[in-house]
Amino acid sequence: MTILKKLFDFYIQSSIHVGIAVCCLVKITNFSLPPAHIQGNSVMVFLGTVLGYNFLKYYKVFSKENFHTFKYYGIFAISFLSGFGFLFYLWLLKSIQIPMLISGIFVVVYPFLRKHGWLKLFFVSFVVSYITVYIPFFLHKSILLDYYITLVQRFFILSSLMIPFEIMDTKTDDQTMNTLPQLLGIQKAKLLGYVFIVVFLLLEFINFSIHNFLINAIIAIVTVVFIRFTSLERDEYYTSFWVESVPIFWWILILIFR
Numbered sequence: 001m002t003i004l005k006k007l008f009d010f011y012i013q014s015s016i017h018v019g020i021a022v023c024c025l026v027k028i029t030n031f032s033l034p035p036a037h038i039q040g041n042s043v044m045v046f047l048g049t050v051l052g053y054n055f056l057k058y059y060k061v062f063s064k065e066n067f068h069t070f071k072y073y074g075i076f077a078i079s080f081l082s083g084f085g086f087l088f089y090l091w092l093l094k095s096i097q098i099p100m101l102i103s104g105i106f107v108v109v110y111p112f113l114r115k116h117g118w119l120k121l122f123f124v125s126f127v128v129s130y131i132t133v134y135i136p137f138f139l140h141k142s143i144l145l146d147y148y149i150t151l152v153q154r155f156f157i158l159s160s161l162m163i164p165f166e167i168m169d170t171k172t173d174d175q176t177m178n179t180l181p182q183l184l185g186i187q188k189a190k191l192l193g194y195v196f197i198v199v200f201l202l203l204e205f206i207n208f209s210i211h212n213f214l215i216n217a218i219i220a221i222v223t224v225v226f227i228r229f230t231s232l233e234r235d236e237y238y239t240s241f242w243v244e245s246v247p248i249f250w251w252i253l254i255l256i257f258r
Contacts, residue, residue, distance in 0.1 A: 010071060012240050014078045015053035021244050022049040024251035025132035029150060031254055033140050041096065041139060044089035045131055048100065050082040052107040099135045103127065117179030121166055125158040149206055153216075156200040160223050163193035164230040164243050171232055186232075193227045215253050222246060 011017055023046035030042065054075060061072060090097055106127045113123055133151045163180070167189060170181045181189040197220045204213050226243050 010074055012237070013071065014075045015050045015057070016078070017241060018053055018244050019046045019050040019082075021247040022046065022128060022132060024247040025128065025154070026136060027251050028247070028254060029133050029136040029154075031258070032146060032150065033136060040089055040093055041136065044086060044093060044096075044100070045135075047082045047086040047089065048103070048131075051079055051086055052104070054079040054082075055107065056110060096135055096139060099130075099138055103131050103135075106130070115177060117173065117177035118183055121159060121162045121180060125155050125162060128158050129154040146207060149203055153200050153203045156196045156203075157219065157223065160193040160196035160200070160227065161243060161246055163189055163196075163227050165239050167230050168232070168234065168236075168239050190227050190230070194224060197223055211257065215250070215257060218253060219246065219250050222249065 023042045026042040026045045058072070058075060058079070090100055093100075106123075110120075110123065110127075113119055129151055133147070133154050137147045137150075166179050167181045167186055170179065170186075173179055173182070175182065180192065184192065201213075201216065201220050204216055223246060226246070230238070
């Protein structure tokens with residue numbers, strides 16, 4: 001059991017789980033596009049996400065060469081392999097090199113924005129929306145009404161999913177960061193998350209499809225539940241595994257009910 005827990009913790013801490021979640025968001029977007037999409041973009045996003053998240057989380061550890069544990073050696077190896085794979089796909093998929101390089105710039109800029117705590121949530125939502133909506137549509141060269149609806153919807157659902165993370169981070173965030181829970185309080189931050197979800201669902205009526213609406217309504221309900229039961233007493237797995245699993249669950253629903 002101890003070995004299984006260590007493997008599970010490594011799966012979470014090496015950003016593989018969040019990489020799969022972001023990859024699923026790309027697949028969700030691809031599902032709404034014509035079938036002739038360029039193969040490999042979702043794999044490229046998975047590799048780039050693992051690399052980017054690990055860069056942000058462990059840069060100080062790796063830069064100081066202070067990773068003399070098997071966990072950090074493993075994370076370094078995963079990051080190195082992800083970086084190598086990402087560069088391979090970047091070379092292979094020449095049509096999206098510029099958008100993907102722009103997303104890399106966003107990752108580098110992020111640490112400088114963390115001190116503006118309230119902005120952090122919206123910046124992360126914007127970047128993930130850019131990667132998982134703009135780039136797939138860019139591949140198709142089809143900027144239609146669906147694009148704008150999907151982009152705004154994705155931004156709002158991601159912003160709502162970020163609320164539990166923001167609340168949990170108040171246990172470790174510096175009080176001067178002015179994150180949304182620090183500025184508004186936990187209950188008002190949750191209320192803001194509910195508002196984001198309402199906007200997400202209302203946008204569905206612009207280009208209404210009963211199939212898509214039912215799936216998105218389930219995701220909205222799941223997100224509401226996660227926000228509602230977020231508390232400072234929850235363990236780290238509540239957000240790092242369960243909340244981050246929502247995009248995976250979303251993709252599974254699409255596969256089941258397509």
